[in-house]
Amino acid sequence: MKKIKRPYPSIVEASFAKRLGALLIDLLATIAIGLLAYMAVDGIFHQTTVGGQIDTRLFSLKQASGLYISDGETETTYILEGDVNEEANSHYLPRISHYYLLAKDPLDDSKLFSYADSTFYTYGIAFDFYDMVLKRGQEDCLFDFTGEEQITFAFKDSVSFYERQAEWIRLYNQAIDDFENCEQYLTARKPLGLLFLIGGGFGLAIGAVPPILIIPLVLGNGQTIGKYILGLALVSKSGHQVKKGAIVIRYFVFGFFEIGASLGLYAMPLFISSAAVTVTNSNRALHDLLAGTYVVDARQSKIFSNEEDEKRYYAEKTSEEDRREIPYFRMPPKTIKRS
Numbered sequence: 149m150k151k152i153k154r155p156y157p158s159i160v161e162a163s164f165a166k167r168l169g170a171l172l173i174d175l176l177a178t179i180a181i182g183l184l185a186y187m188a189v190d191g192i193f194h195q196t197t198v199g200g201q202i203d204t205r206l207f208s209l210k211q212a213s214g215l216y217i218s219d220g221e222t223e224t225t226y227i228l229e230g231d232v233n234e235e236a237n238s239h240y241l242p243r244i245s246h247y248y249l250l251a252k253d254p255l256d257d258s259k260l261f262s263y264a265d266s267t268f269y270t271y272g273i274a275f276d277f278y279d280m281v282l283k284r285g286q287e288d289c290l291f292d293f294t295g296e297e298q299i300t301f302a303f304k305d306s307v308s309f310y311e312r313q314a315e316w317i318r319l320y321n322q323a324i325d326d327f328e329n330c331e332q333y334l335t336a337r338k339p340l341g342l343l344f345l346i347g348g349g350f351g352l353a354i355g356a357v358p359p360i361l362i363i364p365l366v367l368g369n370g371q372t373i374g375k376y377i378l379g380l381a382l383v384s385k386s387g388h389q390v391k392k393g394a395i396v397i398r399y400f401v402f403g404f405f406e407i408g409a410s411l412g413l414y415a416m417p418l419f420i421s422s423a424a425v426t427v428t429n430s431n432r433a434l435h436d437l438l439a440g441t442y443v444v445d446a447r448q449s450k451i452f453s454n455e456e457d458e459k460r461y462y463a464e465k466t467s468e469e470d471r472r473e474i475p476y477f478r479m480p481p482k483t484i485k486r487s
Contacts, residue, residue, distance in 0.1 A: 173374030182355025275437035356403030381446035398439035
């Protein structure tokens with residue numbers, strides 16, 4: 149165990165493995181609480197006027213696409229997850245052709261399907277639903293076609309029930325993918341994407357309050373749940389008991405920057421903090437560097453409240469009786485039960 153350079157042998161630095169383990173425990177607690185906080189924010193948002201307008205707009209687009217079963221009273225939509233071979237689901241295939249050929253935006257009557265934004269797009273070739281989507285004229289086409297102006301299609305008699313269901317799933321997933329990438333749907337969903345980034349980041353920051361702020365202040369010595377379980381604690385730069393202000397700074401850096409901002413910045417803040425552990429001489433994460441704290445082994449360290457108490461403890465003239473009266477924090481050693 150590496151000793152932190154100081155005039156007295158009070159402090160023993162925590163191993164990297166224990167620090168990492170404590171961080172993972174605290175991170176899981178933060179994510180769990182943050183998820184609940186985000187769900188609350190999301191639920192409240194959808195009850196607002198703006199949230200209700202977005203939900204109504206998305207419902208109207210889904211309903212117009214024909215790709216969902218819709219309930220107008222509750223503005224709820226359901227995917228088509230039945231078996232295409234069942235008579236009750238005979239409307240499934242016509243819904244596919246409706247989306248690609250007829251579906252329009254109820255707001256401005258523009259077509260929902262955008263050939264240019266679809267996976268079928270080929271430069272210089274016009275869109276043909278029957279050739280491109282249903283593979284008319286190709287060896288692996290599973291449909292028969294009748295008519296010229298009013299074209300109808302149905303599965304070939306030779307196609308098995310299993311092949312029909314597999315082909316339906318392929319066609320439906322492709323149609324849903326094309327719908328969710330159309331301009332109208334993406335525009336309508338954009339505020340929800342921002343809500344996820346902002347609300348999710350805020351939720352994670354709030355989620356860090358109990359494990360990273362409240363519990364360390366209650367337990368003292370900066371001990372989070374993970375640190376308490378693994379026998380770790382925080383000390384100040386001088387190697388003494390950490391102040392409450394440092395715990396607050398540590399929370400804000402960890403909660404809002406490293407965790408909260410990571411959601412919208414592709415985890416870069418968390419990566420920067422992790423990199424600081426490997427490149428700095430003190431092997432400390434960003435939240436410890438900015439808060440002026442160290443993570444130490446609380447079972448091997450004597451954490452004094454100030455330098456005067458530590459000096460008196462190690463002074464040769466201090467008697468054993470007086471030394472026992474000098475307060476310091478130390479977790480009891482972990483006992484191993486023997487059978």
